[in-house]
Amino acid sequence: MKNSGLAEKAFWSLLSQISSRGSLMLSAIILTRSLDPHAFASYSYFQLTVSMLSAYAAMGLGVTSSRYFSEVGHERSGQELFPLGVLWGLSILFALAAFIFLILMPGRWLSAGLLIPQWLLALGVLALTLEIVPGGAILGLEKYKQASLISVFSGGLMILGACVASRNATPSIAMGSIVLAAFLQGVGETFIVIRAVGWRRIATRAHSIGSSIGRVLVFAGPMLLVSLMAASGSWLLGRLILLTPGGAHAFAMYSIGLQWFAFVLVLPGMVSRVLLPRVVRNANASVEEQRALIWQGIRMAGTTALVVALIGLILAPEIMKIYGAQYDGGRWFLGGYLLAAVLIAPANTIGNAIVASNGQKQWLGLTAVWLGVLISVGVIMLLLGGVPGSMALAGAAVVQTTLAFYIARSRNLI
Template identity: 30%
Template sequence: MIIKIIKNTSWSLANQIIERGVLIIGSIIIARHFDTTDFAFYSFFYLTANMLSSYASIGLGVTSTKTFASIDGEVKNPLIGTIFLLAFISSIAFSILILLTFEKINLSTNNPELRWYLSIYVFIAVLVSILKGAVFGIEKFKQLFFVSLSASIFLSFLILYSTWSGEIKYSIYAVILHAGIMAIGCLYLIIKSLGFEFIINSFFFSSSHIFKTISFAGPMFLTSIIVSTGIWLSGLALLNGENGEYNFSVFSIGLQIFSLGILIPTQISNALVPSLVKMANKNDILINDEKKTLIRKILAVIFIISLLSIFTGWAGSDIVSAIYGEKYKITEMIVILFLLAAMWNSLSMITCNVLLTHNKQWGWLRLNLLWIIVLMITIQITKDNLNFFGSVALITSYIVLFISSLISLIKARLI
């Protein structure tokens, strides 16, 4: 089991190094070649697009992983057809909603093309979320790496063209194209793995299948709204404050450092989910004991990895500052604080997955309500402190989330 998780984690990590690495490097290039207004516009688009995509996915990404991981030799699975039907309806509905309510979304820019960028990206990103969740479920991590590599190559060329032409819109085109290639590639992997006949046979819908899907996806949808809104509102609080564009830009850079901090833990988490689903489906005392031991080991490994990333960030903070240029004062403290936030988030990911694989999605929703309350209170208290840029609020809220979720696991005897 451990060997399989390590193997899947390695390919998932390679995938994310390519996928997120290119996005981060692209963001660095954009930050250095465009002024703060253009960089803030790009960052605002990316943050808003991901928030809206989380809404539109209505919790179906995790549901897709759980469903596909449960496939065990059957000739069809009607839940799969239900998931894709709900995803397609949601992506269409949200894309139209964005176009109709553009004035409400357009909080920081007068660019009339923003609504089209957001609408197209959200439509594609919802499909990517469900398709990638399915690929995780069938554990095709190696094949997903090559899909990400292809998508990242196209993204890189478009970002370079954007800096050459001086037009920030091409950087946004790059993000949209990247999502499109990922969607096509993931769909190909699913069909190749399960067979076209299996997929067609699974497109059977009934009220019971829809209810069963929504009963799991519903709480996950609300949770995704809370999580994405919390980060977005944090950035908006900084953007609308004093020195807003600069503070928001540094916050965006901090989130990139944060994303590096959770890079390896996220891949471990992704590789762990299918194994947890299979173990949870078997009501065996020995397997339950093995699962508890596995969870403790994974938490310890992630803690050690996070400490190493914090030490690396501290040692390389001058390099980070030099990468982003003199326009942004990325101090040693900023790097360490955002990596500390990443550590507590990483630990929370594991406790989250354990709860979800045991159908504790409503409990996870309640814990995330607590998380966003703590986040909003602390961001308001610390938003004007030029040493923090939202990092302390993230740290505080993720500590509360991890401790409360750990208590829930202990009470349920799942760890």
């Protein structure tokens, strides 16, 4: 398979992610202008917590769906069909279980003293978890162009919700718009996937539940732990920051920095997502062709992250002013998060190549090391009287990227 088309696929995937990530950033800017730091921290904590808990509830099925939906229409002769229907059914079951659990659990366990409606948090986790498999399938099937239109619409809905929340000084309205947008995103992506694959292909082997579940979990098991650790890192770091003297204000600053950290990674993320199905489908190609494809992705991820970060660093003083005087951390506050993003940019691209070559257990071990470094640096910063944040992210990024290169080379991928 030729490497041409990687940039085109990345473009449509980029449009989808910019709509999603950009709408969250614009919503934050709108809300910081009208909400006090405690109310804005509640909104940011809701967003971060819902993302973490939905990753827990997804049980690693997102990457699993990308991995196996990418084989649809490209099966080799005699290859046994993967039980896609069982995969999807498990995702729905996990989403409902998470919703019920969050409704019944004591609200104070997750609220951290912030004003977050428990029922809305549960609905948010339900919505994001239901979107996991169709979202992963979109990546595997490379239906980026169709999905981008849905992302534009749902992103606009989040911005509208932020405007209404700002006018009424009520962060729960903005939280609700995130939930509604996630539900609509999932419905739209489900329609695209079913139209592309068909009910018959999805339902294949759905009758042999026991063996099908076992086959799903063989791959999803390590990816579950990877997802849990990756999602927990930012949340745990945020909880450490809430323990600092700055409290809600320090967490609000952290959420702003984290948004720009994620924004720098939008383009590299598109490359890594596009690369995964390409590597799977290119499994029978020569070692040289596989290496060329992966190196192309690494170069694209690193270059795009560096360019976006440099532009962000130049504009940092003006960017921080947009959030208001109480959040003006200056050029180097934002610069720390931009640097951390550049350092970790190639890691996810290499990681997807490792996972695509059935190296999920090695990626699991690497992610565990990353989480350990992230929290260790955060605790050290806290004990020294500093505010954990960009330094913890940067330290963990250096370790993860270095080890990712080492593992990929040991597996003869680069």
